[in-house]
Amino acid sequence: MWQAVSRPTSVSVRTGPTRFTGRDRELAAMVQVLTHRPATVLIEGEPGMGRTRLLAELARRPEFADGRVLIGRCQQLREPFPYGPVLEALRSVGGRFDAVGSGSADDPGDRLRPVGPTSAATSLGQPGPIGPLRPNGRQTPSPPTNDHQLGPLSPVAGALRPLLPELTDRLPPTPEPPAEPGARRHRVFRAFRELLAACGPTLLLIDDLQWADEDTLDLVRFLAADLPPQLAVVLAYRSGWPGPLVRTAPTVHTARVALGPLDVAAVRVMAADLLGLPRVTDEFAVKLHECTAGIPFVAEETLRALRDAGEVLSDRLLENLEVPAALRESVTERLDALPEAAAQLARAAAVLDFAAEPSMLGGVAGLGEESLRTALLGALAGGLLAEVGENRYGFRHPLARKAVYDTVSGPERTLLHTEAIRVLGTAETPPLPLLADHARAAGRMEKWRHYAEAAADEAIVLGETSRAINVLQSVLATAGADDVGRLATKLSQVALRGFRPDVIETLERVLEDRPLPPTVRGTIRLSLGMLLVRTIGRLERGRAEVEKAVGELADAPEPAARGINLLAQPIDGLTPLSWHEVWMRRARDVHAELTDPELRLALTVDRITNASHIGDGSAWAEFEALPETAASVAERVQLARLWCNLADAQSWSGHLDRAERLVKEGARRATETGALYATGLIRGTQARLAWFRGSWDGLAETAQDVRAGYPELGPIVMETSLVLGGLAAVRGEFVAAQRFLAAASVHSPADGPIPVVLSAASVLIDVQLATDDVEAACSTADVAADAARRKGVWVWAASLVPAAAEAYARAGRWPDADVLVEEFARGTVGRDAPVAAAALHAGHAVLTGARGKHLAAAALFDAAAEAYARLPMPYLATSMHERAAMLRLAAGQRAAVESLSAAATAYESLGATRDAGRCRHHLREHGAWAPSQRGRRGYGQELSPREHEVARMLAEGRTNREIADGLFLSPRTVEQHVAKVLRKLGARSRTDVARKLPA
Structure with missing residues (x-):
């Protein structure tokens, strides 16, 4: 195996567990079963799904505070020791119990005094805080005092003296050993059951049972067959292990829980908690869920890394994030444990970077049919690869793939990427984006430029605007003089479907540095001007660039028509309507001379929108006369623009019902055609329309999300x-x-x-x-x-x-x-x-x-x-x-x-x-308002509606005077409300209200 690429020095600091989220339904179901004893619950889940955390939350539940909670964990050892997790749990039992036959129950000398825990993380008698995380990311519960008394013990319990030296002076004497080894083992099993029965109401939690020794598994089966009446047992183990195969009596309450990934909502809650934010955007939550596959451990480690990065949250930050150290260790540990063929298959899958059929993986890895079968089974058994589609195999989440990819040395990467080009190139429909990526990674730059431009063309046709812009920007950066004009023209035109400030910089650089024919220069400048018009503070410069471009395009009437059309649009800036009307007339004149159907439609779209904006009633009739759809993607983009822009115009004129219909249909059309700029605009219109119509519930959060998603797009920032x-x-x-x-x-x-x-x-x-x-x-x-x-x-x-x-x-x-x-x-x-x-x-x-x-x-x-x-x-x-x-x-x-x-x-x-406060104030002044004769509702320790308002304003840092002005209350009344809010929330100060206030 090639040596892995060395990594830079890094520091990873853990600051404690995250907020427990996403498992409330499972936790509630288990608690319900476990409070009806005897009971058993089996928990299975893939690594990282949160089995250990779920056990820790169970241990904290108040339903189990009146009894013992005992925790043991199986260790991944070459030779596990007998009864390991059960002994770990029991060695800290302590408490008082009677040894039958040892003397009077009233004789102090025969009483065994209770003792506290002798080992960390094995016994929980009262609910307490969850302790720090161990290096492998698991949680260690803090050991509270366990002072519950034990019931009487029969002499058989003495068989545990050799196994539990911590309790030697508390157990009955060791009985004479039976001659038969089987009988000795049976006596030990009975002794365990005896001690657990003496513990009274007890919850026994055993984690990582897949690593248990055979003696432990047999003991578990023995106990399950005849559980003590007050015992509840929870067994957690890794998915894929066949399980403990326990059989319980019909009177035992049972449940089986299979932990799957968290949903987007739970990942969003975790993100807000770990990043210290009131909320994160829906888009970021979806991207984070996609990046981590909803696996709690992966999501947590990713969020910790994001927090430590100290940068503004974005999709790009997620994509470029280094694999968190704890996750990298977990993945590389599994990779190192695989047989060489299985490890080679995993490395090939990491290079290939998508879920593929076995034959394709084997082709890249260079494995024959028989070797491939064995390697695939090994990679699956090792938990590194998974079946993520029908007969398709890959990594459960992108960070696992990246962790494996980072272990591959440069020469081996080049070989694997070259093999990937060969394998993918034989497909009936070659995947152009993947071929471009592999060519670049293999250092074959000419092949990369060829595949990349073809992939960009494909993305433009499919309406995948953002991908096309990314690829063209990348190719243009290394293009030769003969290719710059063609590539920059493509980029400038597709950029008009979206909004990317970096494209503006690229086009400006091309116009400054490269000698280009006038028509090519005018086409690029036209797009540049259109993008500048959309940018905050660059409206006039954008119009100047467009007007200059119209002059450069004297021999290209169709591109010139686009510039004329833009200058006809009156909505922005203080340029008089009369100036725009001159360009409107020019737009009508050139429309008749155009042959390009997409361009003709573009001018029609803007003519209708302009007329609607200035209150021309004929615009709506012309809109209704247009066809519903069009043949090409480009024309469908224009129709999407029409629905979105007309929604904006109709909302300003007061036709809100029309605007509502246009918004819904426009958003659908813009999304389907990849019209990203129109998609952003319609979200701004949608927020303003909700404001007009009084649909304010959650509107502030929605508007903030839209605003954050387009921080440099002027119209959206201003509207939100x-x-x-x-x-x-x-x-x-x-x-x-x-x-x-x-x-x-x-x-x-x-x-x-x-x-x-x-x-x-x-x-x-x-x-x-x-x-x-x-x-x-x-x-x-x-x-x-x-x-x-x-x-x-x-x-x-x-x-x-x-x-x-x-x-x-x-x-x-x-x-x-x-x-x-x-x-x-x-x-x-x-x-x-x-x-x-x-x-x-x-x-x-x-x-x-x-x-x-x-x-x-x-x-x-x-x-x-x-x-x-x-x-x-x-x-x-x-x-x-x-x-x-x-x-x-x-x-x-x-x-x-x-x-x-x-x-x-x-x-x-x-x-x-x-x-509302102002109206109530005036009603009081006129003696026309009084509390209901039925009496005011008592809220107890809950906040009343008025107290909620005061609490929210306190959380925002507002003074008593500002609260009084905002709610039309007297300062004295506000002081009373503030005092009640602090008391009911248990807040130590005004600044503590934000943390205490329920979301």
């Missing part, structure tokens, strides 16, 4: 920041709200999508008015109103106008308020935008109410509420109802208290705690 800012605002978390809204480009409109900017401005104005910072609110309104005027698409100002009008009115800036509402009214005449009609009612209502015409304003607010409810936008509808009720109360109409109370209830159902 708007959602997070809006949610924070209604909870009264004003500092967080302002931080998120700043990320939504509220202070720099030129860098963002204008609908998002104007909507974020409306939320920020509400926050500033809530804190009585009227000057700041007017400043925000000025910037946003200027952006709306410069852009000229007034449909997008629907959320801004009522908020800005309120700020101007409170500042006494009546001309500014009147002008803004009037401009909005003129700018939305004839537009297909239901939300604009609702906002116009709201704007007029604000101005009317500010001028003291309470009842007239209340009627306008009612009209606005009805219009928002039809969309539906329940939060805005409730806000309008609240304002109408407050105006009627101001006019002396006491019946309005019912409407105000209904608004408070509606706010609470949405989760708008601050708004």
